[in-house]
Amino acid sequence: MDEMTQLSLLRAEVPEPDPSDLRAEERRLMAAITGTARSAAPLRSRRRVFVRLGVAGGLAAAAVAAGVAVSVGSGPGSPQSPVVLPSAVAPAAVTRTLDRAAEAALHQPELHPRQGQFLVFRSQEMEEVDSGSDRGATRYLTNTRRTVWKPVAGLDTKGVLEEEVLPPTALPGSPLPPEAREGLGEHGPDRLAESDGRADHLRNDYAYTSRLPTDTEGMRQHLYIGLQNDPGKTIAAWQRVGGLLTEAYLPAAQRAALFRAAATIPGVEAVASAKDAVGREGAAVALTDTEGTRQEYIFDRRTHAYLGARTVVVDAAAAGLPKGTVTEATAQLGVQVSDTAPAIKEN
Amino acid sequence: MSENGRTATEAEADDASLIARSRHEPEVFAEVFRRYAPQIKRYVTRRLGPDAAEDVVADTFLLAFRQRDRYDLSQPNARPWLYGIATNRIGRHRRGEVRMLRALARTGADPVTESFTDRSDERVSAGAVSRRLADALASLPSSHRDALLLVAWGGFGYADAAQALGVPIGTVRSRLNRARTKLRKELGGVDPTSISEEVLHG
Numbered sequence: 001m002d003e004m005t006q007l008s009l010l011r012a013e014v015p016e017p018d019p020s021d022l023r024a025e026e027r028r029l030m031a032a033i034t035g036t037a038r039s040a041a042p043l044r045s046r047r048r049v050f051v052r053l054g055v056a057g058g059l060a061a062a063a064v065a066a067g068v069a070v071s072v073g074s075g076p077g078s079p080q081s082p083v084v085l086p087s088a089v090a091p092a093a094v095t096r097t098l099d100r101a102a103e104a105a106l107h108q109p110e111l112h113p114r115q116g117q118f119l120v121f122r123s124q125e126m127e128e129v130d131s132g133s134d135r136g137a138t139r140y141l142t143n144t145r146r147t148v149w150k151p152v153a154g155l156d157t158k159g160v161l162e163e164e165v166l167p168p169t170a171l172p173g174s175p176l177p178p179e180a181r182e183g184l185g186e187h188g189p190d191r192l193a194e195s196d197g198r199a200d201h202l203r204n205d206y207a208y209t210s211r212l213p214t215d216t217e218g219m220r221q222h223l224y225i226g227l228q229n230d231p232g233k234t235i236a237a238w239q240r241v242g243g244l245l246t247e248a249y250l251p252a253a254q255r256a257a258l259f260r261a262a263a264t265i266p267g268v269e270a271v272a273s274a275k276d277a278v279g280r281e282g283a284a285v286a287l288t289d290t291e292g293t294r295q296e297y298i299f300d301r302r303t304h305a306y307l308g309a310r311t312v313v314v315d316a317a318a319a320g321l322p323k324g325t326v327t328e329a330t331a332q333l334g335v336q337v338s339d340t341a342p343a344i345k346e347n
Numbered sequence: 348m349s350e351n352g353r354t355a356t357e358a359e360a361d362d363a364s365l366i367a368r369s370r371h372e373p374e375v376f377a378e379v380f381r382r383y384a385p386q387i388k389r390y391v392t393r394r395l396g397p398d399a400a401e402d403v404v405a406d407t408f409l410l411a412f413r414q415r416d417r418y419d420l421s422q423p424n425a426r427p428w429l430y431g432i433a434t435n436r437i438g439r440h441r442r443g444e445v446r447m448l449r450a451l452a453r454t455g456a457d458p459v460t461e462s463f464t465d466r467s468d469e470r471v472s473a474g475a476v477s478r479r480l481a482d483a484l485a486s487l488p489s490s491h492r493d494a495l496l497l498v499a500w501g502g503f504g505y506a507d508a509a510q511a512l513g514v515p516i517g518t519v520r521s522r523l524n525r526a527r528t529k530l531r532k533e534l535g536g537v538d539p540t541s542i543s544e545e546v547l548h549g
Contacts, residue, residue: 003480003530007499010480011393013463016385025388025405029380032409033373228359229382231424290504 002129009193016199090263093270094285097299098263102256104304110252113206113337118149118159121247122333123308124277126169126326129180138177141169141327143277148192148247149341153207159192160341172322189342201225202240204248214253219261238265238287238295242309245297249335262297274298276308277329284310292318293327308332362425366418376412383429384408390501391433396447396459399440407433422510430501431511434493445485452482476534483533487526494519495526 019026090098113119126143143166150159165187168180201222203209213219223240227233241262244250250258262268262285271284274296286296292315298307311328313319321327362379369376384404391407392400410432411425418428437444451457455478484492490512497503497511505523509516 003527003534004499006476006534007480007495007530010477011457011460013460014389014393015463016389017392019381019385022384022388022404024401025384025408026380028405029408029412030377032412033376229362 090268091270093283094268095263097270097283097285097304098259100304101299101306102259105255105259106252108252108305111249111335111337113152113249115153115207116339117152118338118341119152119206119249120336120338121148121150121249122146122335123148123247124166124331124333126277126329128171128327139171139174140176140180141171142180143167143169146247149338150192150205150247151341153205155205156193157191160189160344161192162186162188162190162342171327172325189344191344199226202243204244204246206249209244209248209250209254212250212254212257214257216257216260216264219254219257220264223261223265232290234266235287235289235295238262238268241265242295242297245306246309246330246332271296274310274312275329276310277331278308278333280307280331282307288314290318292316292320306332361423363418363420363423366415366425367420369412369415373412376415379411379425379429380408383426387429387433390430390496391437393459393500394437394496395440395444397462399443403433403436403440406436410436427503427507427510430497430503431513434497434511437493438489441489448481448485452478452485457481479533480530483530487529491522491526491529494522495530498523 111119122145124143124145126141129140129142145164145166147162148159149161150156163186165184167184168176170176200208212222223237224233227236230236241258244258265287268285268287271286271294273281274284274286275281276298280298280300282298282300284296284298286294288294292313293311294314296310296312298310299305300307308329308331310326310330313321313323313325313327316323319325319327362382365375365378369379387407388400388404391403394400395403407429411429414432418425422428447458451459455474457477484495487495493512494508497508498505501508503511505516505519509519512519
């Protein structure tokens with residue numbers, strides 16, 4: 001975990017406030033708005049604004065007066081406010097790969113973990129470290145073999161992690177810095193996360209994933225929760241697909257819905273051949289981000305099972321690395337159910 | 348709503364067109380508040396705690412509303428503009444921000460989050476990583492802290508952070524590099540995954 005990830009967890013328990021927690025701020029803004037309306041607007045509309053505010057008060061009333069449709073009391077993407085989201089007819093090769101993955105998901109033996117048990121995930125990952133000192137870039141890739149015990153219900157803070165740090169991989173043009181070889185070998189068992197301030201809709205514990213929609217449209221709405229006004233919503237939704245495939249287990253119906261929903265995200269393309277973090281080769285579906293890299297999900301050609309993810313440079317100028325450089329990869333190696341998790345080394 | 352000839356699709360309008368409209372129909376600015384106030388409140392609260400955050404957020408939207416005539420309508424997304432104003436207002440609370448970071452670093456008790464920690468029955472004090480991060484954040488130049496936290500907590504890319512802070516992108520990059528180096532130094536030698544929370548029974 002790099003320092004930015006650690007920083008992102010600091011005070012992450014501070015929640016996004018409900019509209020009711022913003023009344024004081026709202027009142028001050030509305031006073032300014034109605035003040036302006038009274039002094040600047042023609043008499044007729046001025047009275048209309050004033051009267052409606054008097055009746056209902058607050059933002060909703062102001063929005064009505066202004067004719068802006070505001071859905072009060074229903075969060076973005078919630079069932080009460082069906083929103084029009086970008087949808088696309090994917091290229092045939094994309095649909096084929098994801099449809100087969102969905103079908104395969106429906107025909108695989110299922111796990112039935114119970115409350116109190118753990119899902120044990122084995123995986124390998126390669127991720128970029130940017131130690132960016134003043135002397136210049138020292139970017140390299142770390143390789144880690146992970147075993148994670150995640151509680152069937154609840155936060156990652158109750159999970160356990162054992163990892164083996166493998167030799168690092170150099171990036172083109174950046175020799176490995178000495179610190180890249182520090183900490184090789186086995187670590188743990190440790191707490192999986194020091195804190196887990198994820199928004200509810202980003203959870204991927206089984207208790208949560210097993211309640212997700214089982215239809216394509218419902219799953220699509222789930223992937224876009226909170227993203228309606230986000231210019232980066234397409235890539236964000238695509239990354240959420242990965243969040244549900246990495247160290248996460250979904251029942252067959254949800255897993256199939258996830259693959260079908262992924263096919264509706266605009267801009268997804270097929271990649272004929274890609275390798276996961278342990279070198280297993282398969283067919284991939286991918287979306288290119290604005291940083292010059294393509295984010296791929298890789299599937300076994302024969303079993304259609306999900307293998308892992310990979311990020312590859314497609315635009316050298318934007319990424320600052322040669323085209324074809326792999327900057328990130330994962331491999332999902334296995335999942336099973338366990339009654340217990342190893343005891344954490346307290347220190 | 349049809350009396351005004353407007354439709355529900357305007358809830359999907361981009362920020363620039365809302366702000367443009369709000370210049371002659373001020374009420375429309377309420378939608379800008381609705382879109383961004385929750386996330387900005389969370390961001391400011393993480394930096395200053397809930398009390399100062401209320402003032403800062405109220406000031407931010409008041410100022411934004413008053414400056415809406417100067418908004419660059421070629422920018423469809425108002426998020427950098429609003430975070431820029433918020434960052435400016437946060438600057439007025441710099442001493443308080445540093446004081447609370449130092450308190451967290453020293454005692455492990457965080458004045459900023461104490462009212463939000465009822466999630467479980469346990470009172471959890473910050474681990475060593477949090478305390479070292481707080482110490483590093485407190486000792487950064489405020490312009491570096493602004494850039495770092497827009498990226499780490501605001502989810503900003505370099506370009507948007509540069510726009511929010513009104514500085515060239517290269518400046519953001521170098522501030523961030525230096526801030527990250529500082530953080531790494533402070534965290535040096537700590538294996539983050541081996542740090543456990545101290546649970547206080549209270």
